[in-house]
Amino acid sequence: MNTLSYGLLSMLSQASFSGYDLMLKTQPFWPAKHSQIYPLLASLEREEYVRFEHVAQSERPDKKVYSLTDKGKQALREWLQQPAADPVTRDELMLKAYCLSYTDPDGASRLFAERLEYYRRKLRRHEATSCRFREEGDFPADGSAPPFDSPRFGSYVLLEKALRTARLNIEWTEWALALIANSR
Amino acid sequence: MNTLSYGLLSMLSQASFSGYDLMLKTQPFWPAKHSQIYPLLASLEREEYVRFEHVAQSERPDKKVYSLTDKGKQALREWLQQPAADPVTRDELMLKAYCLSYTDPDGASRLFAERLEYYRRKLRRHEATSCRFREEGDFPADGSAPPFDSPRFGSYVLLEKALRTARLNIEWTEWALALIANSR
DNA sequence: ATTCTTTATGTATCTATTTACATATAGCAA
DNA sequence: TTGCTATATGTAAATAGATACATAAAGAAT
Numbered sequence: 324m325n326t327l328s329y330g331l332l333s334m335l336s337q338a339s340f341s342g343y344d345l346m347l348k349t350q351p352f353w354p355a356k357h358s359q360i361y362p363l364l365a366s367l368e369r370e371e372y373v374r375f376e377h378v379a380q381s382e383r384p385d386k387k388v389y390s391l392t393d394k395g396k397q398a399l400r401e402w403l404q405q406p407a408a409d410p411v412t413r414d415e416l417m418l419k420a421y422c423l424s425y426t427d428p429d430g431a432s433r434l435f436a437e438r439l440e441y442y443r444r445k446l447r448r449h450e451a452t453s454c455r456f457r458e459e460g461d462f463p464a465d466g467s468a469p470p471f472d473s474p475r476f477g478s479y480v481l482l483e484k485a486l487r488t489a490r491l492n493i494e495w496t497e498w499a500l501a502l503i504a505n506s507r
Numbered sequence: 508m509n510t511l512s513y514g515l516l517s518m519l520s521q522a523s524f525s526g527y528d529l530m531l532k533t534q535p536f537w538p539a540k541h542s543q544i545y546p547l548l549a550s551l552e553r554e555e556y557v558r559f560e561h562v563a564q565s566e567r568p569d570k571k572v573y574s575l576t577d578k579g580k581q582a583l584r585e586w587l588q589q590p591a592a593d594p595v596t597r598d599e600l601m602l603k604a605y606c607l608s609y610t611d612p613d614g615a616s617r618l619f620a621e622r623l624e625y626y627r628r629k630l631r632r633h634e635a636t637s638c639r640f641r642e643e644g645d646f647p648a649d650g651s652a653p654p655f656d657s658p659r660f661g662s663y664v665l666l667e668k669a670l671r672t673a674r675l676n677i678e679w680t681e682w683a684l685a686l687i688a689n690s691r
Numbered sequence: 692a693t694t695c696t697t698t699a700t701g702t703a704t705c706t707a708t709t710t711a712c713a714t715a716t717a718g719c720a721a
Numbered sequence: 722t723t724g725c726t727a728t729a730t731g732t733a734a735a736t737a738g739a740t741a742c743a744t745a746a747a748g749a750a751t
Contacts, residue, residue, distance in 0.1 A: 325707075326599050336606035343729055352601035359708060361731060384716060384729040396609070403610040406621050407600035414594035415510050417536035417668075419587055420661035422520035425580070426587040428655055437590050471612055471690035477604035480683050484601075491675050499664050506655035509737075527699055543738055545701060566747060568699040 327353055328363050329402045332372060332395050337474050339390040341378075351485065364389060372398055428507045432500060439496040446489035453482055511537055512547050513586050516556060516579050521658050525562075525570040535669065548573060556582055612691045616684060623680040630673035637666055 330353050331345055340348065346360045364387075367373045372395035375387040391399075416438055423431050456462045461475045469475040514537050515529055524532065530544045548571075551557045556579035559571040575583075600622055607615050640646045645659045653659040 326597075326602065327707085330599075330602035330605075333602050333605040336609060341729075342731095343727095349602075353597050354595055355707095356709060357730075358710080358732080365731090380729090382717065383727085384714095386729060399606050399609050403603055403606065403614060403618070407598075407603055407618055409625060410596060410598035410600065411538055412594060412596045413510075413537050414591075415513075416591035416594065417665055418510065418514035418517050418533075419591055420665050421514075421517040422583050422587065423661040423664075424656055424658050425520060425583050430587060431655070434587070434591055441593060468686055471615070471687060472608055474608050476686075477607040480607075480686065481601055481604050483682070484679050487675055487679055488672075491671055495668050495671055498667070502652055502660075502664065503655060511737085525699075526701095527697095539737095540739060541700075542702080542740080549701090564699090567697085568745065568747090570699060 324398070326408070327355055327359070328367060328372075329399070331360070331363060331367065332391060332399050332402075335373060335389060335391045335395070336399060337478075339388045341386040341388055343386065345389070352481075367395070371395075428503050431503050435496055435500050435503065439493065439500065442489055442492040442496060446486070446493060449482060449485045449489055453486065456482070508582070510592070511539055511543070512551060512556075513583070515544070515547060515551065516575060516583050516586075519557060519573060519575045519579070520583060521662075523572045523574040525572055527570065529573070536665075551579070555579075612687050615687050619680055619684050619687065623677065623684065626673055626676040626680060630670070630677060633666060633669045633673055637670065640666070 327349070330349055334340060334345055334348050342357065342361050342364050345364070346355065346357045349355055349360070364373065364375075368375060368389070371392055373389045374392055375389045377385060378388050379385045416434060419434060453462075456475070456478070457464055457466070462469055462479055469479050511533070514533055518524060518529055518532050526541065526545050526548050529548070530539065530541045533539055533544075548557065548559075552559060552573070555576055557573045558576055559573045561569060562572050563569045600618060603618060610618075637646075640659070640662070641648055641650070646653055646663055653663050
């Protein structure tokens, strides 16, 4: 059982999902391709952490909808008792920053401007998710936090982090672009 | 040539380093073990992107000090023309947040309190680095930014991001801990 | 004295992850 | 009608990364 396997179980604690859904849902915090997810789900099913049912769809391909077994729920409770491993970030732009003087201010601006667009897209997506959650009743409509007992408490805390991080990254990138522009 | 290989070249654009130094320097933005670094350096040397000289040390083991060749510098310039790949973050705590209701407020507080300590340690380290850079003359003593042409411009921009991010993460974790405490 | 940590370099093996190969249906755009 | 995207599931092969094995010497702590 590796971290991603526990991550899949964790997503399934909120609702049942297909492998394709899980692949999309894990992207923000543990990106993985479908070619990694499907074999893991098959293994989790063999060892009875999850079960699935075939769901026929008329307009789309049929799917397998997975849900937690009691063994899966127990595994989650034990996993939560363990401290979380340190987060890992890998960012090519940060590596490029070390040799920024090998290009000119125009080249550097282009790199940071592309990253700024990436952060802005992220913020827009998180804001849309926040609205959707409030409209669909996952979060209270008044903007307050769901209670700790609610299965949405975790999503609320995560979304808040994602929003704050995106805004900070936008501010930092704009600050860096201004520094580069001032040097011209 | 993978991303980490370019990252090693990028670090070498600032100064010459041993494989051990490079392993330590890459941790913040592209963590890698020495067992991954050493073979990459050997391969970069075979293909003449870097060269090394043996440096005998009296009080420590001898080392190989690597530096960029002209071919390595050219490779860096071409790499900088390409847009940077999207950053990747993998964080077990975020996965655990999805099933937080499977534990109690005490268990959840413990998880977030451990992470808070991690972020505080990070901030202290970054602040120490910032002081060191200013004392050693890498950054201007008045707190202003090094000029764009300076090989330290990138480090300055990166350190600023690290400081802002660590502070935001501390604030977010404290906010989450307060939410959990209020539910008790 | 002994154990632990840091510096320093390397290889062998295993696991995790990505890329490519494969297939199928529906909708949309050129 | 041809190609592109999204949904949906899978396998094969390659690469990237982690763990374990190996060695060595100095200093600090116990």
